[in-house]
Amino acid sequence: MLSPERLSLPGPEYLAQRHVLTYMEDAVSQLLENREDISQYGIARFFTEYFNSVRQGTHILFREFSFVQATPHNRASFLRTFWRCFRTVGKNGDLLTAQEYHCLLQLLCPDFPMELTQKAARIVLMDDAMDCLMSFSDFLFAFQIQFYYSEFLESVAAIYQDLLAGKNPNTVIVPTSSSGQHRQRQPPNDCSPLDGVEASLFYQCLESLCDRSKYSCPPSALVKEMLSSAQRLTFYGFLMALAKDQGINRALGALPDKGDLFLDPAMDQELEKLVAQVSGLSVSGPTSSSGDTANLPVRNSPRINSPWKPLHHRRKMDAESEGSNEETDSSEN
Amino acid sequence: MAAYEKRRAAAAPAPTPAPAAGSGLAEPARAAVAADGLGNEAEFLLRAGVTAMVREALLKVLEARPEEPVSFLADYFERLVLGSPGAAGEAAAELPGPPQRLARALWYVRLAHHSHRTAFDSNAGAAYEVLGAGGRRRKAGVDGRLYSELLRRICQHGGAPAEAAAALLGRVRCRDHEAVPFDVFRYGVLTCFVLLEFAAKADALFGILDGGSGTADGRVCQAVLRALEDALGTGHFSLPSRYLEAGSKLGPDGLALAMDRALQERKLGSSMSREEFLKKATALFVAKVKPVE
Structure with a gap:
């Protein structure tokens, strides 16, 4: 009732606009595949369950990319x-490489393209230094x-390249400002310092891109606020700022705030209960690599206590990054 | 749900590492589909009634234009399951009591927005049927008690201010034991939805007046309310020119003038809260509702 424009479309x-046909077609093809x-x-009942799982967001599990x-x-x-599924990785403070995060993604979506994972790692x-270890939250955001x-980022990359080359990619849409005119006549490597x-x-350029784009774009008011503090910026600087912006995260609505990521x-x-059971069954908890079973029932250190200690933990200890900060180093700027 | 997850896992094109992939359903199913070809698929969909069911569902979506079509469709198909012959066999053993009938009627009347008048009317008709289908042998019909309860739920569901809802119900109510004819039923339901929309609009209006602070200038609010009252005006709405007149009074110019005038009276104004504004605005509306005799 509060967004009446949908009534007049x-x-x-x-x-x-609401992707109704996407889901309906998918439902029918799923139905055909399982008609027996x-x-x-x-x-x-099949349709009920299909749309219920779409509503709950479980419909994408193990589906094709x-x-x-x-x-x-x-x-x-x-x-x-x-x-x-994988927040325990972050809770344990494990640092993984892009390749390892990619394996986790492929557990949920078998044909997930490596290219996307690499772009996120970039x-x-x-x-820089693409084989570095990353913290879960840095990678996730x-x-x-x-x-x-x-799609938005692809267009942004093109715009950025054009601007860098001294072209104004929006000469048609944005009225040519004086600075744009000026820049156009500059040789491309003039701005190298x-x-x-x-x-x-x-x-x-981004604003006019969002206006005409049919794909999702971050809210332009937030982008504007983000950019207002900077004079100049690089492409990856911009992406990093987007990733770290909690307002954009909230507007997107899929993940909690960074601080609540592991709450x-x-x-x-549930884990407490499991731990209590496990420590009741055998004195040496199978998941405890520290060997200190005395502190199992008391949660004083989330890293040692999690019984969901994944495989990667041991490997990471081999890599001797145990003492390092929870954050990926290169992101601390 | 678990069974469904398993099927979906099996339908994934690449082998999945999930335990569900071991169900072994994928290969035969896919082979069958490939061998059948497209013609057979269409025939299967037609024969099994999928085509008709999907068409019907999409029509309902288009009628209702829900904000969240996926939830809408999930609910829609769930109703179909509950209403289907198989499920009805179990459900009909104990007849659907008034709570179920009310829930179902509420679902019907909420399907389509009231501006889509044909769809709304047909849904109101369906709701009336459902609500009246009480006894096993005779048709019980809709009495005043069920009718009032349905209206109360509509208002509650839509989050209308309680006082306004109560006042409105007082105006369009029937006696508990009275049989409610369809036109009265439709009128009551429609009025409730218009009230909900009116309340939502008034709420949005206050949101502009208070600028996010929670309270707005009392003088400005009074001026807006007066303009609103003026527009709702005296006399009946049967004359088309009345709509134009009301529209022009509530146009941006008219409102701005009224607010401007209010601000120029340099009296120290008190502030007005959202609740108070909503209460006054909805009271204006309720006063205009023609009571049911």
């Missing part, structure tokens, strides 16, 4: 699922931006 446009068991199960990225809702659901590592705003592009011009009282309680 033509039917097909309304259906397209459906005849006794009931078609209406083309479907996972098909709608903003699917992308948000995938991000949420990824976070929920945001964290500022396009960079991955979120890269995955959710994929200054890194990146001018923030205000860059923002103008999950329900799961903690």
Whole structure:
């Protein structure tokens, strides 16, 4: 009732805008693939479960990549699922490489393209030293931006290159400002002493991009606020800022705030119970690599206590990064 | 749910590392589909009634234009399951009591926005049927008690201010034991939805007046309320020119003039809270509702 424009849209446009047909077509093709068991199960019940799982966001589990990225809702659901499944990695403070994060992604989506993972890693590592270890939260927030705003970022990269080369990519749409005119006549390498592009011009281009883009874009008010403090910026500087912006994270709505990323009282309680059971069964808890079973029931150190200690933990200890900060080093700027 | 997850896992194109992939359903199912070809798929969909069901569901979506079509569809199909012959067999053993019938009627009347008048009317008709289908042998019909309860739920569901809802119900109510004819039923339901929309608009209006602070200048609020009252005006709405007149009075110019005038009276104004503004605005609306005799 509060967004009445949907009531006046033509039917097909309304259906397209809300991706109704995407889901309906997918539901029907799923139904066809499983038609043997459906005849006794009931078609209406099948549709009910399908749309319920879409509503809950569990519909993207183990699906092909083309479907996972098909709608903003699917992308948000995938991000949420990824976070929920692997947050213990972050809780344990494990640092992983891009390749290892990619393996985790492939557990949820078998044909997830490596390219996307690498792009996300580039945001964290500022396009440098690609085999570095990253913290879970750094990777997660960079991955979120890269995955959710994929098409937007591609256009941004093109705009950035154009600006860098001294072209104003928006000469048709944005009225040529004096600075734009001026820059156009500059030879491209004239701005080499200054890194990146001018923030205000860059923002103008982004704004007009968002206006005409049919893909999801971050809210331009937030981008404007973000860019207002900078004079010039580089491409990866911009992406890093996007990834770290909690306002944009909130607007996207898939993940909690960075501070709440590992808060999950329900799961903690569940784990406490498991730990209590395990330590009751055998004195040497199978998951405790520290060997200190005395502190198992008391949660004084989340790193040692988590019984969900994954494989990577031991490997990481080999890598001798145990004493390092929870954050990836290169992101601390 | 678990069974469904398993099927979906099996339908994934590449082998999945999940335990569900071991169900072994994937290969035969896919082979069957490949062998059948497209013609057979269409035939299967037609024969199994999928085509008709999907068409019907999409029509409902288009009628209702819900904010969240996925939730809408999930609910829609769930109702179909509950209403289907198989499920009805179990459900009909004990007849659906008034709570179920009310819930179902509420679902019907909320399907389509009231500006889509044909769809809204047909849904109101369906709700009336459902609500009245009480006894096993005879049709119980809708009495005043059920009718009032439905209206109360509509208002509650839409988050209308309680006082306004109560006042409105007082105006359009029937006696508990009275049989409610369809036109009265439709009128009551429609009025409730218009009230909800009116309250939402008034709320948005206050949001502009207070500028996010929670309280707005009392004088400005009074001026807006007066302009609103003026526009709702005296006399009946049967004359088309009345709509134009009201529209012009509530146009940006008219409102701005009224607010300007209010601010120029340099009296020290008190502030007004959202609740108070909503209460006054909805009271204006309720006063205009024609009571049911």
